[in-house]
C-alpha cells in the first residue's frame with residue numbers, strides 16, 4: 622500500500638561558525654526553526670528487494686528528475702537501512718514531490734533523508750531506536766539529526782547537539798532568489814571566519830533575530846542577485862539568510878502581515894509563507910500511527 626509522509630523545511634534563525642574541526646567540519650551555533658512547508662514523500666512497497674527513487678519539483682516542472690537517482694539522499698538513507706538490517710526483503714519505490722528549493726539553505730535533502738529513515742523504520746518494522754537513527758542520519762548530513770528529532774531546536778556541534786526549544790508564534794515570508802548555492806563550497810571559502818564568540822541560548826532569545834548569519838557577507842559578495850534580494854526585503858522588514866543561502870526570510874507576527882508583504886514583493890520574487898512549528902509534522906504522523 623502507498624503511504625504519504627511529510628518532509629518539512631527548516632530555517633536557520635541565526636548561524637554562527639564558532640570553530641573548525643580536524644575532520645574538516647565546522648562547529649556552529651544555530652536555531653533550527655521547523656516550518657509547516659515542505660516536500661511530500663510517497664513510499665510504495667515492491668515485490669522484489671529493489672529501491673527506486675523519483676523526484677518531481679513543481680519549481681522546475683520541465684526537469685523530470687532534478688536530482689540523479691543515485692545521488693538522492695532519500696535513496697542513500699534507504700540503502701543505509703537495508704545494509705544495517707539485512708533481514709529486509711521488501712524493496713520500495715520512493716517518490717518525492719519537491720516544494721523545498723534545492724540549494725536554498727532550507728535543508729530539503731536532509732529532511733528527505735530523515736523522513737526516509739523514520740518512515741522505513743516504521744514500514745519495515747525495524748524498531749531502530751531514535752539514537753540508532755540519529756547515528757545513521759548524521760552520516761548523511763549535518764542537518765539530518767534535527768529532522769529526525771523533529772523539534773525546533775537550539776543546535777551546536779556540527780548541528781547534531783540539539784536542545785528542543787519553543788519560540789513565540791511566528792509566520793515567515795521566505796523569498797526564493799533565482800540562484801542555488803552549494804553548501805560545501807561556502808564552508809571551504811577562505812573568507813569564512815570561524816571564531817565567532819559562542820553565545821548562550823538566553824542571549825539569542827532576548828535579542829531575538831538581531832544576531833546574524835556568518836555566511837551573509839560572503840554570499841553578498843559572490844552572489845549579487847542575493848545581495849539585491851536581501852536589500853530589497855530589508856526595505857520592508859529585517860531580512861535574514863537561511864543556512865548558506867540562497868533563501869532569505871523575514872519573521873512576522875501574523876499570517877495577514879506575511880500575506881501583505883508577499884503581495885508587495887510578488888512582482889519581483891517567488892516566495893512562500895509558512896508558520897513556524899515546534900514539532901515536525903512527520904513526528905505528528907508517527908505519533909498518530911503509533912497510537913492507532
Ligand SMILES: C[C@](O)(CO)[C@H](O)COP(=O)(O)OP(=O)(O)OC[C@H]1O[C@@H](n2ccc(N)nc2=O)[C@H](O)[C@@H]1O
Pocket residue numbers: 633636645646647648649651726728731761762763764765778779780804805808809864865
Ligand atoms: C549550513 C547548514 O545548513 C546549517 O544548518 C548546515 O550546516 C549544512 O548541513 P548539510 O547540508 O546537511 O551539510 P553536509 O551535507 O553534512 O555537509 C556539506 C559540507 O558542508 C561542510 N560542513 C557542513 C556542516 C558543518 N557543521 N560544517 C561543515 O564544514 C562540510 O565541508 C561538508 O562537506
Ligand SMILES: Nc1ncnc2c1ncn2[C@@H]1O[C@H](COP(=O)(O)OP(=O)(O)OP(=O)(O)O)[C@@H](O)[C@H]1O
Pocket residue numbers: 688692693694695717722723724725726727728729730731733734764802804864865866867
Ligand atoms: N532529496 C534531495 N533533495 C534536495 N537535494 C538533494 C536531495 N538529495 C540530494 N540532494 C543534493 O543535495 C544538495 C543540496 O541539498 P539541499 O537542498 O538540502 O541543500 P540546502 O537547501 O542548501 O540545505 P542545507 O541547509 O542542508 O545546506 C544538492 O546538490 C542536491 O543535488
